[in-house]
Amino acid sequence: MITFQRAYMYNTWFALFLLISIFATPVFADSDSGHDETAEKGMDEFFKGASQKNGWSIFYEGMTLQGKRIEIAGGPHWLSMHGGGCASCHGEKGQGGFTPMMCNKKTPPIYLKALMGSEHEHNGMKEKHTPYTIKTIRRALEFSINPAAERLDPCMPKWYLWDDDFRDLLFYLKMIGE
Numbered sequence: 001m002i003t004f005q006r007a008y009m010y011n012t013w014f015a016l017f018l019l020i021s022i023f024a025t026p027v028f029a030d031s032d033s034g035h036d037e038t039a040e041k042g043m044d045e046f047f048k049g050a051s052q053k054n055g056w057s058i059f060y061e062g063m064t065l066q067g068k069r070i071e072i073a074g075g076p077h078w079l080s081m082h083g084g085g086c087a088s089c090h091g092e093k094g095q096g097g098f099t100p101m102m103c104n105k106k107t108p109p110i111y112l113k114a115l116m117g118s119e120h121e122h123n124g125m126k127e128k129h130t131p132y133t134i135k136t137i138r139r140a141l142e143f144s145i146n147p148a149a150e151r152l153d154p155c156m157p158k159w160y161l162w163d164d165d166f167r168d169l170l171f172y173l174k175m176i177g178e
């Protein structure tokens with residue numbers, strides 16, 4: 001009789017454990033690094049309707065095709081004074097390797113292939129890094145945090161982009177890496 005009760009109790013606990021793991025899994029799977037729904041939906045879906053011209057304009061000028069400055073915070077003073085885009089610091093092809101004025105860190109490459117690959121150049125040295133996803137690139141731009149949850153150098157400004165502008169900029173970063 002006792003053994004039966006025990007077995008019954010264990011079964012209940014086991015069922016409870018199963019239930020909890022089933023419900024908890026999606027929560028863990030969605031935690032930042034690596035996984036995101038954009039990867040599943042496919043890059044093509046994400047880039048649908050992207051404007052290469054607008055991406056180019058943001059990349060080079062920090063301005064949309066309509067002539068609107070992209071909102072930034074932080075970064076070196078000269079940038080907010082005189083304007084400029086990603087190319088001002090990361091180079092014409094997003095290849096990186098420059099030490100921007102008033103900064104003490106070299107810029108990494110930011111074309112999409114480099115960001116989404118697992119080997120990356122940092123301060124002129126090849127380094128393994130957690131690959132970026134579309135989601136974590138956006139987080140890096142807005143919050144200055146890389147996929148390994150480390151803070152980026154304050155020389156890298158924070159950039160606030162509308163969804164379409166972000167998509168277009170990424171589309172351009174994809175083009176220059178090919």
Ligand code: HEC
Pocket residue numbers: 058059075076079084085086087088089090100103105106107108109110115120122137140141146151152153155156157159
């Ligand atoms: C004023 C110079 C400057 C400008 C302008 C600039 N960046 Fe950066 N960016 C940096 C520096 C410096 C780093 C390196 C930060 C570090 O290593 O901690 C960096 C890092 C990054 C990273 C992280 C890369 C990695 O390997 O973790 C991304 C992504 C990035 N920049 C994208 C952009 C984009 C997109 C733009 C344009 C919208 C831009 N940056 C404009 C200076 C700049």
